Amino acid sequence: MRKAKKLTKRIKKAFELESSILPVPPPRKSLSSTELRSSQRSSHEDVSIESDESDSARSSRSSTKSETALALENENLQEQLSLMMIKLTEKDKLIHELDAKNRSLDEQLREGESTMRLWINQLKNEILTLKDDNKKKETALLAYQEQNMLLNEEILELNGRRKCEVMQASFHASQNHRKYSEASDSSLLESFLIEDDEEQNTSVDEDSEFVLVADQEAPDTETCVWEETVSGIKNNRNWPNNNNVKLLIRQGVPPRFRPRIWRALMNDQIVLRLGLYSSLANEPPHEDVVKQIALDLPRTKRWLLNDYSPQFREKLRRVLWAFANYNKEIGYCQGLNRIACLALEHLYEEDAFYFLRLVTESFLPQDYYSGNMCGIRADGALISEILRDKAPRLSEHLRSLDPHVDTVATVATNWLLIIFIDPSIDITVTLKIWDAFLFEGNKVLIRWCIAIFLYHEDKLLKCCDSSQVMQTLRSNKLLEPKDFDRIQNYAYNRINPFSKNLSFFFLIKSTIHEKTSCDAFLEQQCNSMNPLANLSAGNKKSELDPIKTKRQSKTSKFRYQKRHKPTSKTTVRYEDELRKLRL
Amino acid sequence: MSYDYLFKIVLVGDCGVGKTQIRNRYTLDEFNPQSKSTIGVEFAFKTVNIDGNEVKGQIWDTSGEERYRAITSAYYRGSVGAVLVYDVTKPKTFEALENWASQLRQYADENIVVCVVGNKIDLPTREVSTAEAERFARGNGFFYMETSALDGTGVESAFRQVMKKIFEIVDSRQQARKKTVRAGSIGKTRSIKLTDADDVAEPSKFSSCCKQM
Numbered sequence: 001m002r003k004a005k006k007l008t009k010r011i012k013k014a015f016e017l018e019s020s021i022l023p024v025p026p027p028r029k030s031l032s033s034t035e036l037r038s039s040q041r042s043s044h045e046d047v048s049i050e051s052d053e054s055d056s057a058r059s060s061r062s063s064t065k066s067e068t069a070l071a072l073e074n075e076n077l078q079e080q081l082s083l084m085m086i087k088l089t090e091k092d093k094l095i096h097e098l099d100a101k102n103r104s105l106d107e108q109l110r111e112g113e114s115t116m117r118l119w120i121n122q123l124k125n126e127i128l129t130l131k132d133d134n135k136k137k138e139t140a141l142l143a144y145q146e147q148n149m150l151l152n153e154e155i156l157e158l159n160g161r162r163k164c165e166v167m168q169a170s171f172h173a174s175q176n177h178r179k180y181s182e183a184s185d186s187s188l189l190e191s192f193l194i195e196d197d198e199e200q201n202t203s204v205d206e207d208s209e210f211v212l213v214a215d216q217e218a219p220d221t222e223t224c225v226w227e228e229t230v231s232g233i234k235n236n237r238n239w240p241n242n243n244n245v246k247l248l249i250r251q252g253v254p255p256r257f258r259p260r261i262w263r264a265l266m267n268d269q270i271v272l273r274l275g276l277y278s279s280l281a282n283e284p285p286h287e288d289v290v291k292q293i294a295l296d297l298p299r300t301k302r303w304l305l306n307d308y309s310p311q312f313r314e315k316l317r318r319v320l321w322a323f324a325n326y327n328k329e330i331g332y333c334q335g336l337n338r339i340a341c342l343a344l345e346h347l348y349e350e351d352a353f354y355f356l357r358l359v360t361e362s363f364l365p366q367d368y369y370s371g372n373m374c375g376i377r378a379d380g381a382l383i384s385e386i387l388r389d390k391a392p393r394l395s396e397h398l399r400s401l402d403p404h405v406d407t408v409a410t411v412a413t414n415w416l417l418i419i420f421i422d423p424s425i426d427i428t429v430t431l432k433i434w435d436a437f438l439f440e441g442n443k444v445l446i447r448w449c450i451a452i453f454l455y456h457e458d459k460l461l462k463c464c465d466s467s468q469v470m471q472t473l474r475s476n477k478l479l480e481p482k483d484f485d486r487i488q489n490y491a492y493n494r495i496n497p498f499s500k501n502l503s504f505f506f507l508i509k510s511t512i513h514e515k516t517s518c519d520a521f522l523e524q525q526c527n528s529m530n531p532l533a534n535l536s537a538g539n540k541k542s543e544l545d546p547i548k549t550k551r552q553s554k555t556s557k558f559r560y561q562k563r564h565k566p567t568s569k570t571t572v573r574y575e576d577e578l579r580k581l582r583l
Numbered sequence: 584m585s586y587d588y589l590f591k592i593v594l595v596g597d598c599g600v601g602k603t604q605i606r607n608r609y610t611l612d613e614f615n616p617q618s619k620s621t622i623g624v625e626f627a628f629k630t631v632n633i634d635g636n637e638v639k640g641q642i643w644d645t646s647g648e649e650r651y652r653a654i655t656s657a658y659y660r661g662s663v664g665a666v667l668v669y670d671v672t673k674p675k676t677f678e679a680l681e682n683w684a685s686q687l688r689q690y691a692d693e694n695i696v697v698c699v700v701g702n703k704i705d706l707p708t709r710e711v712s713t714a715e716a717e718r719f720a721r722g723n724g725f726f727y728m729e730t731s732a733l734d735g736t737g738v739e740s741a742f743r744q745v746m747k748k749i750f751e752i753v754d755s756r757q758q759a760r761k762k763t764v765r766a767g768s769i770g771k772t773r774s775i776k777l778t779d780a781d782d783v784a785e786p787s788k789f790s791s792c793c794k795q796m
Contacts, residue, residue, distance in 0.1 A: 292648070295599045299620040334598075334648045335622050372653040404661025413654060414623035423619075465589055467641040470626040 142274055149348070153260065160227040167224070226257040233264040249439045250492055252432030252484075259346045265438050266351065266358055277350040280322035289324045289332045293317060300337045301423070302345070315349050316340055322353045323360075330360060333369040338421040342434070359419075363441055368416075376416055379442075380409035383449045390450060390495055394457050402466035411473045412449040419445065425479040432484060444491075451491035452479065586630050586637040590749050592742070593659055593691070595683050596668035597676040598647035601702045604732035605668060606644045609742050614733055621646045624658055631743060633750045640664075640746055652686065659690035663753075664697075664745040667725065669711070671701040677711045677719075684723055696748045697725040700741050705731040 229245055253261045284290050297317055302308045319340045324332045339359060343352035360369060367375035384406050388395040398407045415422070419437070420430045437444045453460070456472060463469045472478075479487065594602045603621050607613050610627040625644040630637055643662065645655040659665075665687055669676040680699065687695060699720040701711060713729065720727035728744065730737035 292598065296620050299618060301617075301619050333650055334620050334646060337620070338622075369650075373650065374653075377654060402661065405658060410624065410658065417623050417654075466591075467589065467626070467628050467639065470641070471628065474626050 139275060142278070146272075146274065153263070156260070157227065157231060160223060161231070164224040164227055222254060226254060226261070230257065230260050230264050233261065234267065246439060250432075250436045250488065252428075253435045255431075258431065258435070261435070262346055262355070262438060263351060266355060272350075272354060276326075277322055277353050280325040281318040281353070283321070283325055285321055285324035286331065290321075292334075293320050293324070293332055293337075296334060296337045300341050302341060312344070315344055315352075319344065319349060319352045319356065323356050326353075326357065327360065330370045335417045335419075336360070336369065338418050342421055342430075359438075363437065365442055376413055377409075379416055379446065380413035381406070383412040383446055384408040386446070387450055387453055391454060391457055394453065394460055397461055397463075398469060401463065401469060405466075407466060407469055408453065411470075415449055415452075416445055420448065420479075424474055424476055426481050428481050429479045429484050429487075432488075447491040447495065448487075450495055451487050454490045454495065455483065455487045586639040588636060588638045588750065588753065589641060590638060590664055590746055591641045591643065591662040592664035592666060592745060593662045593687075594642055594644045594666050594668065595655075595687070596647055596700075597670070597673075597679045597683075600647065600668045600670040600673075600676050601732050602644055602647065602668050605666070605700070605702060605730060605738055605741075606642055608732045608735055608738045610642065612735070614735075623651065623654060629742075631746060633743075633747055634754075636750070638746050638750060640742060642742075656686055656690045659687060662691050663695060663749050665691060665695055666698050666700055666741065666745060668700045668702050669716075670703050671711045671716075671729070672703055672706050672708045674710050677701075677716065680719060684725075694752065696745055696752070697723070698741055698745045699725050699727045700737075701727070701729045702732060704729045704736065705733045 225248070229248060232242070232245060249261075294317075297313050300316065302312070316337065320332060320337060323330075323336065323340070330336075336356065340352060340356055343355040347355055365375045365379065367373060368379075369376075384395070387408050395408065401407070420433050421427075422430075433444065433448055452473075456478075459472050460469060463472060594606055596602055598620075603618050603625065604614055606625070606627050607615065607618070610629045621644055623646055627642045627644060628639060629642070630639045632638070643658050645651070645658060667680055667683055667687075669680055671677075684697070687697065699716060701713070701716050713727075717727045719725075726744065726748075728737050728741040730741055732738060
């Protein structure tokens with residue numbers, strides 16, 4: 001269309017130009033020329049006739065002359081007119097022709113446009129179909145990746161098992177060999193085994209030796225034990241009741257088995273959903289959450305390696321974003337960055353997200369990181385109460401040093417907020433606590449909090465003001481690897497039985513929880529007048545993932561009861577918890 | 584190490600304004616650009632000499648995150664001084680001071696000595712003027728200081744001012760108490776108080792106890 005317009009414009013211009021260039025003789029000029037000619041002629045005649053003719057004759061002549069001149073002029077003009085007419089008709093023709101051309105060009109253009117449009121539409125359709133294909137392929141890819149991961153794990157597990165079997169076989173074989181040489185009455189089967197061994201002596205021996213050298217003697221049994229544990233956790237749904245596994249894990253999982261044990265513990269608890277993570281990780285959460293995460297990313301320390309590359313930071317950000325998008329009730333809370341960091345050091349990125357979910361949603365009690373943190377405050381107060389029962393002297397001493405603040409609850413809350421991931425605690429100890437926490441749940445954390453106080457009881461009793469207490473409990477060498485055995489003895493043995501009146505504690509906890517949540521509610525009511533407070537309040541948990549974890553469903557029932565039953569029946573509610581806590 | 588007084592001072596303010604850096608600059612004289620975020624509360628101590636008295640400052644460096652206020656507000660109890668920090672390059676952190684001040688009024692001692700501190704004055708992108716901050720501080724009965732934890736400007740004097748003011752209050756009360764003791768109206772000698780209900784320090788008991796160690 002534009003082209004057509006341009007064309008018509010051009011044609012118009014051409015016309016104007018033509019008209020300006022074409023010699024359209026101005027009528028005046030022609031007139032003047034005839035006048036000139038006539039005047040010349042008259043002058044000649046004047047010269048010849050002037051002498052012998054009279055004035056009258058002269059006048060009559062001049063009138064006839066002027067008439068002829070006018071006639072001539074007229075003729076001239078008519079000629080010009082006809083010429084102009086011809087020109088005009090020619091121009092008209094030209095215009096018509098050009099117009100026709102223009103129209104045809106316009107039509108051509110329109111045709112071209114329509115064909116272009118068709119083409120574009122086709123291309124668009126093609127792009128859409130390609131996109132669809134791409135999506136399908138992406139999901140397929142994710143599925144393959146998942147499968148690959150699982151298969152890899154299986155391979156690892158099988159390899160481990162094979163290794164164990166080879167070792168055991170070689171061990172038996174060597175014993176048999178000894179027997180064979182000592183006493184000749186060995187069975188036929190054994191002799192076959194030995195013969196086989198001897199046959200392959202030169203070729204296989206090097207191989208098995210290589211295995212033995214690589215793993216050495218001591219880790220052999222360890223490998224066997226932990227391989228068994230991994231497969232045990234994976235296959236046995238009743239693992240929390242397995243006392244042997246519990247005792248084993250309390251001693252800490254060897255670092256090389258930790259990722260697999262953690263994943264095995266996770267798999268049993270949470271249903272992974274394909275594509276959920278990638279969709280959540282790339283969508284920015286609430287503006288304030290984005291800001292807070294950005295503020296905390298450079299302030300998150302890596303605990304195992306010094307390398308804190310931009311790629312790792314990016315991973316951490318994605319995990320935190322995904323979690324904030326998934327759990328809108330918690331969103332982001334300082335402390336989650338440390339847990340996510342710890343998870344990322346052991347698990348794949350996507351697993352780290354599920355790990356974070358699992359920890360916050362099913363391992364920790366309700367409201368640990370959300371709302372007004374009633375859960376964590378209640379736990380802090382509970383620890384303070386238990387310590388009062390376990391070490392009345394210490395508890396009284398600490399209270400006397402600072403009558404305003406419950407020191408035990410303050411310090412315990414700080415440990416719980418970061419689940420012992422702190423520079424004051426050696427990371428190897430932290431990880432061992434985490435192993436037990438993932439296997440047994442929240443009660444492990446309470447045990448450890450109390451154990452640390454008991455372990456430092458003598459030092460704390462010597463403190464004569466609250467600053468010294470804080471110095472002792474927040475020092476950089478609060479928990480060192482060498483202390484682990486002794487403190488874990490406190491945590492798992494010496495504080496048992498937790499209390500004769502454990503139910504009393506849970507009654508206390510429930511009342512504390514109810515009180516704190518009531519206080520929190522009142523606070524919220526006050527703060528609702530205040531626009532700055534409680535930015536995250538009111539956000540309900542998103543319904544993105546309908547599949548809930550096993551424990552979560554339990555706790556949600558529990559929550560329901562809690563909200564609707566009167567306080568007098570709290571003891572009944574905590575029967576479940578009680579059973580869990582009893583060893 | 585013996586001392587005559589123990590003052591609890593809380594360090595509050597929004598996330599990322601540099602509370603921990605100020606604390607580290609004051610107690611350790613160091614600035615670590617790769618610090619980690621404070622979760623819950625951290626502690627630091629420093630003893631200074633005021634008018635011939637050894638005064639130990641117990642600094643409670645609290646977490647600035649909104650959600651933690653439910654926990655950190657419990658720490659304000661028993662504190663006799665507060666350092667209210669904001670970032671001079673971020674007006675939002677200055678606006679939040681109102682909220683922090685009301686938290687302090689709600690939970691801390693009513694005669695608490697509060698110092699408003701504008702931190703990061705070494706940065707060229709300043710957005711909150713000194714006059715504005717001073718007006719806010721005066722309006723609330725606080726006093727105002729400016730600091731840079733990076734180069735150390737003002738940090739020492741801010742804490743010193745807080746401790747000095749607390750000391751003045753405590754000292755005047757002690758003088759008044761001595762008179763009343765002499766008059767025989769109070770039979771038992773108790774510790775110094777900012778208000779009638781709160782004990783600040785028991786100088787004789789602490790120093791003797793610590794000397795024994």
